Structure formats: C-alpha cells, structure tokens
Amino acid sequence: MRNTLKEFFYGLAGYEIAHQALEIRAKLETLFMLGVFGDMLGVPILPPYYGLRLLPWVVPQIETWKRSLLRERELGSDHEHHLHGM
Numbered sequence: 703m704r705n706t707l708k709e710f711f712y713g714l715a716g717y718e719i720a721h722q723a724l725e726i727r728a729k730l731e732t733l734f735m736l737g738v739f740g741d742m743l744g745v746p747i748l749p750p751y752y753g754l755r756l757l758p759w760v761v762p763q764i765e766t767w768k769r770s771l772l773r774e775r776e777l778g779s780d781h782e783h784h785l786h787g788m
Contacts, residue, residue, distance in 0.1 A: 731763075732770065736771070739767075741753065742768070743771065
C-alpha cells in the first residue's frame with residue numbers, strides 16, 4: 703500500500719519534472735557534442751585538440767549523436783506538445 707501511494711504521488715508531482723530534466727540533459731549533451739565534435743559534421747566550432755582530448759570518453763555516444771543530428775525532421779517535431787493543466 704505504501705509503495706503504491708509513493709508511486710502515485712511520484713506520478714502526480716514528480717514524473718513530468720523528471721521527464722523534462724531528462725529532455726534538457728539530452729539537449730545539453732547534444733549541444734556539447736556539437737561544440738566539441740562538430741568538425742565531424744563540418745561545423746568547426748572548437749579546435750580539434752579539445753575533441754581529441756575528450757574522445758576516449760565519448761566514443762560510445764558518437765554514432766547515436768551523429769544519427770540524431772542527421773535525422774530528417776519536420777519543423778516543430780523536436781517539441782513534444784504537453785497539455786499542461788489538463
């Protein structure tokens with residue numbers, strides 16, 4: 703019973719906040735990767751030296767990042783339409 707109430711109140715108050723925090727983190731990570739490794743896509747923002755220093759830590763994420771940036775999108779498709787107050 704206690705666990706059920708805990709999950710109910712999390713869903714009531716904390717789920718949307720946690721979901722938005724994950725979205726913001728993903729967007730910030732995408733911007734960071736673009737700033738540091740943008741030269742892989744033809745957008746040289748920082749010198750490659752910094753990207754090479756960070757490369758061992760981001761090798762597992764590079765393919766996913768490239769696919770997400772190069773994916774064809776429609777205007778406005780990056781925003782999920784939240785129905786606040788309903």
